[in-house]
Amino acid sequence: MTRHFTDIDDLSADELTTVLDTASELKAQVNHGEREPLLERQTLGMVFEKPSARTRISFETGMTQLGGHAIFLGPEDIGLGEREPLKDTARTLSGFVDCAMVRLFEHDDLEELAAHATVPIVNGLTDNAHPCQTLADLLTIRETIGFDSRVTWVGDGNNVAQSFVLGCALAGIDLTVATPEGYGIDDDVLERAAELGARPTTADDPERAVADADAVYTDVWVSMGETGGAEKRIAFQESGFQLSEQLLAGTDARVLHCLPAHRGEEITDAVIESERSLVWRQAENRLHAQKGLLSFLLDAH
Numbered sequence: 001m002t003r004h005f006t007d008i009d010d011l012s013a014d015e016l017t018t019v020l021d022t023a024s025e026l027k028a029q030v031n032h033g034e035r036e037p038l039l040e041r042q043t044l045g046m047v048f049e050k051p052s053a054r055t056r057i058s059f060e061t062g063m064t065q066l067g068g069h070a071i072f073l074g075p076e077d078i079g080l081g082e083r084e085p086l087k088d089t090a091r092t093l094s095g096f097v098d099c100a101m102v103r104l105f106e107h108d109d110l111e112e113l114a115a116h117a118t119v120p121i122v123n124g125l126t127d128n129a130h131p132c133q134t135l136a137d138l139l140t141i142r143e144t145i146g147f148d149s150r151v152t153w154v155g156d157g158n159n160v161a162q163s164f165v166l167g168c169a170l171a172g173i174d175l176t177v178a179t180p181e182g183y184g185i186d187d188d189v190l191e192r193a194a195e196l197g198a199r200p201t202t203a204d205d206p207e208r209a210v211a212d213a214d215a216v217y218t219d220v221w222v223s224m225g226e227t228g229g230a231e232k233r234i235a236f237q238e239s240g241f242q243l244s245e246q247l248l249a250g251t252d253a254r255v256l257h258c259l260p261a262h263r264g265e266e267i268t269d270a271v272i273e274s275e276r277s278l279v280w281r282q283a284e285n286r287l288h289a290q291k292g293l294l295s296f297l298l299d300a301h
Contacts, residue, residue: 003297004114004121006107008131008167009192015296016138016170022301023139023285023292030065030288037067038300044070045097046124047078049104050224054259055124055132058286059101066291066300071097080109090116099298120297127223130160133258134167135289140282141173141215145254149214152176152253154206155241155266156232157185160219160258165189169196176201178209180239183232206241210251215278217256218243218266233265243267245274254278 004010011019029036044063046056056072063070080089090113093100100117103124104110114121123131141147151168153161157179165185168175169192177185177200184202193199203209210216221236222229240247243255243266255267255276263269272279295301 002118002120004117005131005293005297006110006114006121006123007129008134008163009170009196010131011170013170013172013196016167018301019135019292019296020139020142020289021292022295023135023288024143026065026291026295027285027288035065035067038295039063039098039298040067042066042068042098042298043096044068044294045073045093045100046070047073047080047093047100047102047104048124049075049080049102050125052103052125054283054286055101055103058290059124062287062291062294065287066294068098080104086112087116089113090121091118094118099294122293122297126159128159129163130258131163131167132286132290132293133160134163135293136282136285137164137217137256137258138167138171138173139285139289140256140278141171143281143285144278145214147171147173150174150176150212151215151217152178152209152213153200153217154178154210154243154247155218155236156183156221156223158219158223161185162189164217165193165200166196168200169193169198172198174198176203176209176213178203178206178241180204180235180241183236204239206239206247210247210253213251213253215254215256216243216248216251219258220260220262221266236266241266243271245270248276256282259283 060070101122107126107128
């Protein structure tokens with residue numbers, strides 16, 4: 001049966017460990033100047049509705065390091081759902097490539113592609129979820145502060161946050177999610193986290209939420225293509241949700257951000273450039289975590 005990766009909880013806890021272990025092994029090889037061609041002669045199709053620097057570069061580089069090849073397919077190349085039904089695109093891609101990474105707006109479109117594809121479909125981002133980012137987040141946390149740590153999400157309950165909630169539940173991380181009223185995690189995601197064994201603590205006071213945290217994670221307040229940005233920024237700013245030196249005063253918390261960062265909005269320049277920051281390690285780990293995932297899905301680990 002074809003395995004897809006539409007969200008982080010498509011993996012079991014044991015499978016998550018396998019993916020992260022493989023990622024760590026492959027990262028160590030690169031750091032020692034070695035590259036094992038686990039995916040030699042295999043091709044990854046990369047379908048983009050939304051642009052991204054990190055997603056494209058990390059997947060393309062990852063396939064190269066694994067001995068395979070990646071093909072970039074932008075909106076003008078495919079025109080998802082415009083020139084032909086999504087199910088036809090899924091079937092066609094399945095005849096050409098060994099795996100497809102798709103970065104889309106609508107999560108339902110991802111599910112439609114997965115329903116008809118006979119090769120693994122990887123969620124490179126949808127409006128609902130960003131599980132590849134969560135893999136990099138968890139790899140970074142495991143490398144630095146460990147899964148027995150306390151982590152706080154501060155900001156919008158967006159797609160990155162929702163996959164992170166599920167990832168922390170799988171990994172057994174003690175997570176607190178602090179969001180302004182009306183911007184929290186979807187109820188169905190909280191229920192899925194509970195079924196995985198670890199529903200996060202929710203809060204609306206960022207200062208109290210970060211007080212005992214070993215790491216604090218934030219993201220942009222207004223996502224790509226989202227409307228009503230000005231009003232939302234004011235609400236978050238006035239509620240004290242900016243990740244600043246003042247908010248983190250008195251803590252030793254490390255800092256995570258999935259990038260790109262709007263410096264001066266959700267995070268200050270001083271914080272992202274400080275010794276607290278794990279942001280650049282986190283960004284690099286997109287490459288290694290995704291190599292671990294591709295190796296797992298294509299049964300090459």
